Amino acid sequence: MNAPVRIEAGDLALLWQLAARAREAESEQTLGFTMVNETLSFIPYRQAAWWRAPLHAPGAVAAVSGLPQSDPGAPYVQWLGAAFRALVRLAANHAPGAADGTSAGAASRTEAQTEGRSADATQANEPHASVSTRPFAFTSAHLPAEVAAEWSAWWPMHALWVPLADRTGRSLGGVVFVRDNAWTRTEEVMLGELAQVWAHALAAFAPRATLATRARLLLRPGKVQRRVLAGLALLCVVPVPLTVLAPAEVTANDPFVVRAPLDGVIERLYTQPNQRVTPGTPLFALDSTTLASRYAVASKNFDTAAEEYRQTAQLAVTDDKDRLDMALRRGKLDESRVELDYTARELARVRVTAARAGVAVFADPNDWNGKAVSVGEKVMLLADPANVELTAYLPVADNVDVKPGTTLTLYPKSSPLSSYDARIDTVAYRAEPTPEGVLAYRVKATFSGSGPRPVLGVMGTARIHGRWVPLAYYVLRRPLTTARQWLGW
Known part of the structure; x- marks a missing residue:
């Protein structure tokens, strides 16, 4: 186990001030300037640079100490990019061993060289991979030969890599500090605490991944992609019942239709909707004014024809001519009787009663009162x-x-x-x-x-x-x- 690290009160105050500056940064560029320049008041160093590893894109040198803005075409910035890509692999694969000193440098360099360009591209295009979050010191011996060859032209002997990662372990890049003196464990611990504040602030500026981007990451070539595609293919052939939705209503089975017995106007409804009725219960009545007038006329015509026939029958006893008129009067009497009977039957049908028991099914009674109906028109239903x-x-x-x-x-x-x-x-x-x-x-x-x-x-x-x-x-x-x-x- 490592011995506890003692930090002076003044260093804690500086650490608190730098953390506050990081939280107050209005943009990612302002935060980067604070990391590589203002940290000098807290830890002595000669140079510092920030390597940004945004989501779903290769990394880039985002800030260099002493410069307001880094130039991607500058030789120093291009060499920094190669050095940072090597550090990304080193942090992912050899971070625990790299902190022990330079004894593992030759093995690290040999393994980095055998990885080749393919490994370099893979690490550069996967900034979201989980990496170690512990700062570690390194020298030129830990980097590939083509990068280490130019170390002395740009950097002093000792360097410190401070990785930045969010709470899920996704890499956000890192900051490197270089100087002539070796790095102490106290300085590594304090910069590690400060790195957590920087990572938290960077995560706030990071853009949210869209659904399409997440889908592309999920379907990247590899074992996860094969599993996802196999699951989707299996899901497509899962049998399910083919169902549809339709509006429905509970209706009467074999209802009795109550229709208008003749042409007329509904004068009154005796029942209400959903009212239970028994056989013979009055349902509705039609206006009988016209039929009553026709019945009165037919009754008067019948009485007149009956009187004329009676008088003709009496005269026919003594007069042969009246005997011939008696047959004509008899025909008029029969005709008036038929008309009287028909009118009486029609008048009796004005009042409609229930033919069987059930529930009266129809709309609002006010819709039917005073409505003209024709013979056979449906007025209501009698349902069980x-x-x-x-x-x-x-x-x-x-x-x-x-x-x-x-x-x-x-x-x-x-x-x-x-x-x-x-x-x-x-x-x-x-x-x-x-x-x-x-x-x-x-x-x-x-x-x-x-x-x-x-x-x-x-x-x-x-x-x-x-x-x-x-x-x-x-x-x-x-x-x-x-x-x-x-x-x-």
Whole structure:
């Protein structure tokens, strides 16, 4: 175990001031200037440089001490880029051994040289890889030969690499400090604490990865990509039931239709919607003013014809001429009797009564009072509340070749926690417009089981269960249908 590090109070104050400056930085450039220049008041060094490793892009020299802005074309900056790329590999693979001294330098250089250009490109293009977050000292012996050859032209003997990483371990780059004297453990510890503050501030400036970028990272060539593609392929062939949703309503099964017996105007409704009635209960009545007048006229004509026939019959006893008129009077009497009987029957039909027991099903009574109706027009239904069925309206666009015998489930709007299963009996062969103006097939279904059934008139959504299909077909069915209709193939 390493011995505890003692830090003076003055150093702690400087550390606190630099941390505050990092938190107050308004931009990434300001933060970089603070890291490579203002740290000199805390730790003595000759030169410093910041290597930025942004997400999904190769790294770059972002800041150099003593310069307001680094020039990518400058020889020193280009050599720094090569040195930093070597340090990235060193931090990822040899950081624990590099801190021990220069004894492992020859082995590190040999291994770095054998890695070649491919390893250099891989590390440079994967800045998000997890690396060691501990600062470590190094010399030219730890770097490849082509980089170490120019060390003395740019840097003094001793260098310190301070890696920057966020809380997930993703590399944000690093800062290198160089000077003539060797680095002490106290300085390494203090710069390590300061590096955590810098990394936290850099993470705040880092752009958020988009969904497309995350998808590209997930599908990078490798074992993870193969697993993801295999999982997607397996998911596409998972069988799922092909289901569609359709508006539905609980309707009466075999209701009795109450129609207008003759042409006229509805004068009064004696029942209310959903009212239970028994056989003989008055339902509604038509205006009888016209029929009553016709009955009065027919009755008067009948009385007149009967009196004329009686007088002619008396005269026919003594006069042969009146005997001939008696047959004519008899015909007029029979004609007036037929008209009187017909008018009486029509007048008796003005008041409509229930032919059987049930529940009166119709709209608001105010919609019928005073409304003119023609003979045979439907006014209301008499339904049995215990004998109900389900009527669903399957839109043409959602038709999945539904056939009788298929099951469906009703989810009432009034009770979202309840559901009722039914079996399809009939499917209309021709689509008709619904009250909402949507072309749909009328589907009739009978509720299965002997349990409780929904109340007459309940509306909801019916889920019609079809055949089993792959998940890819279930997801792409509607887009493919739209594409075929638009492209014509």
